[in-house]
Amino acid sequence: MKVENLAISYNGMTVFSDLNVELEKGKIMSLVGPSGCGKTTFLRCISGLTSPTSGTIQLNGCDITKTKPEERPVVLMFQQPLLFPHMTILQNVTYGLKYGKRKLKKKEREEKGLAILEKVDLGSHGERYPHQLSGGQQQRVALARALIVNPDLLLLDEPFSSLDPSLRSSIRLWVKDFLKNEGVTALFVTHDREEAMIIGDEIAVMKDGSFQQTGAPEEVYQNPKSSTVAEMFSEGVHFEESFLPANQLTIRPVSNLKVSDTETIRAVIQYKVYKYGHSFYHLHVPSLKQNVVVSSSQLFNDGDHVDLTYLRSSVQPFHNEQSTIYFTDKARQSR
Amino acid sequence: MFSNKAHKFRPYLFLLPGLIIVACLVGYGLFSAIVESLSTPENEGDFYYYIELWQNNTFLQALGISIWVAAVSTVISILVGLYLTRTMVRLFRKDHWKFLAWLPMLIPHFVAAYLVFLLFSPSGWVSSMFYQLGWIGSIGEFPVMVNDPFYLGVIFTYIWKEIPFVILMLLPVYQEMDLRYEDVSRTLGGSKWTVFKTVEFPWVWPVSIEVFLILFVFILGAFEVPALLGVTYPKMLPVLAYDWFYQAAWVNRPLAQAMMVCLSIVSLFAAILILTFSRRWRKKWTVRREEI
Ligand SMILES: Nc1ncnc2c1ncn2[C@@H]1O[C@H](COP(=O)(O)OP(=O)(O)OP(=O)(O)O)[C@@H](O)[C@H]1O
Ligand SMILES: [Mg+2]
Numbered sequence: 132m133k134v135e136n137l138a139i140s141y142n143g144m145t146v147f148s149d150l151n152v153e154l155e156k157g158k159i160m161s162l163v164g165p166s167g168c169g170k171t172t173f174l175r176c177i178s179g180l181t182s183p184t185s186g187t188i189q190l191n192g193c194d195i196t197k198t199k200p201e202e203r204p205v206v207l208m209f210q211q212p213l214l215f216p217h218m219t220i221l222q223n224v225t226y227g228l229k230y231g232k233r234k235l236k237k238k239e240r241e242e243k244g245l246a247i248l249e250k251v252d253l254g255s256h257g258e259r260y261p262h263q264l265s266g267g268q269q270q271r272v273a274l275a276r277a278l279i280v281n282p283d284l285l286l287l288d289e290p291f292s293s294l295d296p297s298l299r300s301s302i303r304l305w306v307k308d309f310l311k312n313e314g315v316t317a318l319f320v321t322h323d324r325e326e327a328m329i330i331g332d333e334i335a336v337m338k339d340g341s342f343q344q345t346g347a348p349e350e351v352y353q354n355p356k357s358s359t360v361a362e363m364f365s366e367g368v369h370f371e372e373s374f375l376p377a378n379q380l381t382i383r384p385v386s387n388l389k390v391s392d393t394e395t396i397r398a399v400i401q402y403k404v405y406k407y408g409h410s411f412y413h414l415h416v417p418s419l420k421q422n423v424v425v426s427s428s429q430l431f432n433d434g435d436h437v438d439l440t441y442l443r444s445s446v447q448p449f450h451n452e453q454s455t456i457y458f459t460d461k462a463r464q465s466r
Numbered sequence: 467m468f469s470n471k472a473h474k475f476r477p478y479l480f481l482l483p484g485l486i487i488v489a490c491l492v493g494y495g496l497f498s499a500i501v502e503s504l505s506t507p508e509n510e511g512d513f514y515y516y517i518e519l520w521q522n523n524t525f526l527q528a529l530g531i532s533i534w535v536a537a538v539s540t541v542i543s544i545l546v547g548l549y550l551t552r553t554m555v556r557l558f559r560k561d562h563w564k565f566l567a568w569l570p571m572l573i574p575h576f577v578a579a580y581l582v583f584l585l586f587s588p589s590g591w592v593s594s595m596f597y598q599l600g601w602i603g604s605i606g607e608f609p610v611m612v613n614d615p616f617y618l619g620v621i622f623t624y625i626w627k628e629i630p631f632v633i634l635m636l637l638p639v640y641q642e643m644d645l646r647y648e649d650v651s652r653t654l655g656g657s658k659w660t661v662f663k664t665v666e667f668p669w670v671w672p673v674s675i676e677v678f679l680i681l682f683v684f685i686l687g688a689f690e691v692p693a694l695l696g697v698t699y700p701k702m703l704p705v706l707a708y709d710w711f712y713q714a715a716w717v718n719r720p721l722a723q724a725m726m727v728c729l730s731i732v733s734l735f736a737a738i739l740i741l742t743f744s745r746r747w748r749k750k751w752t753v754r755r756e757e758i
Pocket of ligand 2: 172
């Protein structure tokens with residue numbers, strides 16, 4: 132998939148003006164960005180439901196910018212389940228196999244439908260109607276309905292947003308396996324950084340109508356190219372021109388002691404959580420108006436004022452050119 | 467609890483004077499019709515006029531042509547109205563074009579029928595125009611479209627009068643429809659026809675049936691258009707009833723009354739059907755919509 136110079140505006144209001152992105156066949160890209168930045172609009176453009184103002188969309192080398200949505204080998208799963216209320220769950224799931232190009236015989240269709248319902252843990256609900264299902268169950272049906280079609284390109288708009296955490300983690304692993312086995316190229320929108328990393332081979336951070344950075348998850352996470360990306364996707368604090376990863380920070384009780392090569396910022400402990408057997412402090416840095424999470428084995432109380440210290444060399448200046456690899460090496464050497 | 471109940475009945479209280487007048491007039495008319503139609507001549511059994519009516523050839527012919535006219539006009543009006551509504555809803559987000567549908571509604575049926583007569587009768591404007599243009603050799607060559615045995619003029623009048631009604635009935639339904647389902651269908655590979663079949667039709671057909679019943683029964687019982695544009699044989703039911711009612715010696719009056727009672731029963735059934743239907747439909751969809 133390749134998108135070039137894509138632009139769209141509604142009644143003169145530009146949502147995005149110049150989007151460029153490329154995704155290799157069989158890869159999954161996670162799209163993250165603040166609410167209202169145009170993620171859904173972007174997916175709608177690719178699926179053909181909204182026409183872009185300008186720009187081109189290519190799939191497997193063919194220009195599909197002007198192709199009708201039903202003729203594109205692309206399926207969009209919407210943010211809302213949008214199950215057809217007058218059809219049973221099984222009829223909903225097999226919709227894409229009943230109409231259009233991917234038509235199958237009734238028996239085949241139902242077999243496939245039941246199999247995929249089994250996979251999303253709803254095997255016994257085939258005869259029910261959507262209103263008899265909970266929000267999370269409906270979302271899983273919508274997911275099954277999109278997956279069953281097995282398109283060349285699958286667009287998922289926050290597919291797991293209304294699932295509880297345990298179901299969420301099992302379903303997303305299953306979805307990733309499914310997509311990989313079938314070799315489906317996918318674009319996946321999420322608000323959850325962890326989820327973006329688990330599912331995506333690549334991460335794209337979107338803000339203000341453009342892609343701020345695209346790249347492998349660890350690359351984007353460790354080397355954000357701008358303060359926006361740092362805020363959206365990385366963990367740490369960011370200054371005007373540089374980023375400081377959270378793992379380079381140490382919490383110390385407030386003191387005026389100066390150690391050479393280190394810097395100090397003031398912070399307030401907000402609260403503490405235990406995770407993976409460690410304690411993590413959520414801190415607020417008033418001077419930067421930022422929050423950061425730092426692990427520490429020392430004991431602090433909520434509301435304590437503390438110092439966050441770090442080595443001056445661990446600060447990474449933002450690089451706007453495509454030279455993140457070089458930058459990573461340099462950062463490592465200096466440590 | 468009590469105040470709740472009182473609230474529920476209050477609107478009916480306000481309607482009461484009107485309801486009483488309507489009930490008295492219609493009730494009295496219907497009552498005397500029933501009484502008269504149930505009367506029996508000497509040496510005849512019960513329901514004599516009803517049996518007579520249903521064996522009367524003139525009546526059966528009239529029934530046939532009435533059903534033909536009502537069915538054809540209604541079906542065509544609904545199809546065209548449905549097509550226009552779904553196109554307009556997609557073309558315009560707002561419904562400021564609605565007044566276009568209101569305009570023909572304001573014209574009385576009689577005037578509409580007269581317009582059709584002026585336009586399409588053998589000596590009408592269209593026929594004259596065709597003649598002037600040299601498309602037909604003489605005015606007599608123009609096909610008979612008014613006062614014709616197939617009631618084409620009547621059907622045509624009803625179609626153009628009822629299409630706006632269909633549009634005004636379907637428009638709110640279409641406006642309430644969730645157009646996002648169309649997107650779902652399209653992205654899953656559905657064509658425009660699939661969208662209509664699986665998204666729009668299930669949503670609008672209950673109202674379409676309602677509209678069908680209303681129009682069908684109305685046309686079955688309406689007098690002025692067939693009176694102006696119909697033929698002497700076969701007549702449509704209301705025209706025949708009028709005829710029998712005012713015939714010399716009043717011999718056929720009980721027959722006419724029996725016919726009106728039958729028509730009333732059909733209307734009543736249609737009304738009950740419409741009400742149960744729309745209530746059930748509304749219940750089903752509101753439950754489902756709330757939950758989704
Ligand atoms: N049909 C429309 N008409 C006008 N403006 C629209 C329309 N659809 C979206 N927008 C605008 O485009 C912008 C992007 O919307 P979009 O739905 O793509 O955001 P999003 O990134 O998906 O947000 P979220 O994470 O909340 O789902 C918003 O500012 C929205 O107001
Ligand atoms: Mg969205």
